[in-house]
Amino acid sequence: AAEWGYTKRNGPFTWAKNYPTAAGIRQSPVDIDTALATSDSSLESKPLRWKYVPQNTRTIVNSGHGWRVDVDSEGSELVGGPLEGTYKLQQFHCHWGSSSDKGSEHTVDGQSYAAELHLVHWNSSKYADCGEAADYPDGLTVLGVLLKVGAKNPELQKVIDLIPSISHRGEKTEVKEAIDPAKMLPKTLSYWTYLGSLTVPPCNESVTWILFKEPVEVSEEQLAAFRSLRCYKRGEECPCDEVDGLLISNYRPTLPLGTRELRECGS
Numbered sequence: 001a002a003e004w005g006y007t008k009r010n011g012p013f014t015w016a017k018n019y020p021t022a023a024g025i026r027q028s029p030v031d032i033d034t035a036l037a038t039s040d041s042s043l044e045s046k047p048l049r050w051k052y053v054p055q056n057t058r059t060i061v062n063s064g065h066g067w068r069v070d071v072d073s074e075g076s077e078l079v080g081g082p083l084e085g086t087y088k089l090q091q092f093h094c095h096w097g098s099s100s101d102k103g104s105e106h107t108v109d110g111q112s113y114a115a116e117l118h119l120v121h122w123n124s125s126k127y128a129d130c131g132e133a134a135d136y137p138d139g140l141t142v143l144g145v146l147l148k149v150g151a152k153n154p155e156l157q158k159v160i161d162l163i164p165s166i167s168h169r170g171e172k173t174e175v176k177e178a179i180d181p182a183k184m185l186p187k188t189l190s191y192w193t194y195l196g197s198l199t200v201p202p203c204n205e206s207v208t209w210i211l212f213k214e215p216v217e218v219s220e221e222q223l224a225a226f227r228s229l230r231c232y233k234r235g236e237e238c239p240c241d242e243v244d245g246l247l248i249s250n251y252r253p254t255l256p257l258g259t260r261e262l263r264e265c266g267s
């Protein structure tokens with residue numbers, strides 16, 4: 001089957017054909033209607049806590065759908081807030097648009113941001129690895145960070161510096177200078193949380209989403225670097241009808257929250 005992607009031919013509105021879960025009722029991303037959010041004392045009583053090992057960021061790869069930094073999960077942990085048990089960091093990646101007026105996956109009161117960073121964690125209290133965890137409703141937790149145009153982001157610059165060596169799909173390289181995921185999180189830790197899904201096929205409905213309220217800054221030049229990735233393999237011709245196969249946009253439009261509860265912690 002034609003590989004899924006973000007063009008008219010293989011983009012989000014075609015995914016349900018090959019991935020029926022994409023048409024489910026617990027899909028992500030969603031628009032965060034801040035008036036609907038309910039504050040929950042149980043979230044306030046168990047602060048979200050994380051521990052990452054910067055030296056465990058191993059490789060960065062061009063998945064054909066964006067860049068992804070794979071991490072050795074050992075030594076990492078995410079607990080508290082809405083979570084039961086311990087989750088370990090598996091990878092982090094980003095979504096962006098063809099211009100900085102769009103590109104985030106979640107929107108807030110209808111407003112898009114320039115990009116969105118996802119830190120993907122899996123429930124190591126109950127499952128053996130990320131792949132297994134992705135098949136269970138409590139298997140994954142993704143920390144989402146909204147990115148807005150502003151100052152150059154020094155931690156993300158370590159990713160940007162590696163992009164030229166993974167310009168084509170399937171290329172990967174060692175991350176030599178440790179990247180600290182904790183340094184990419186906002187200062188204030190207020191967040192919204194709801195039950196959703198992977199925002200890419202197979203769109204498993206296995207993600208507890210935790211989206212920080214405070215956006216983090218990234219520069220226009222850094223966003224431009226993201227858009228220089230190519231969605232096809234070196235030596236092959238460009239399959240996607242994108243402008244010479246550049247990955248200029250890789251965000252899924254929002255899906256209905258439906259009857260799901262949206263909770264918030266912190267102002």
Ligand SMILES: CCN[C@H]1CN(CCOC)S(=O)(=O)c2sc(S(N)(=O)=O)cc21
Nearest residue numbers: 068093118120131134142197198199200
């Ligand atoms: C770059 C994308 N990679 C994906 C690889 N995986 C999916 C298959 O795994 C069994 S995953 O579970 O690690 C996730 S979560 C995720 S999102 N956008 O919802 O945070 C994307 C992906």
Ligand SMILES: [Zn+2]
Nearest residue numbers: 093095118199
């Ligand atoms: Zn993502």
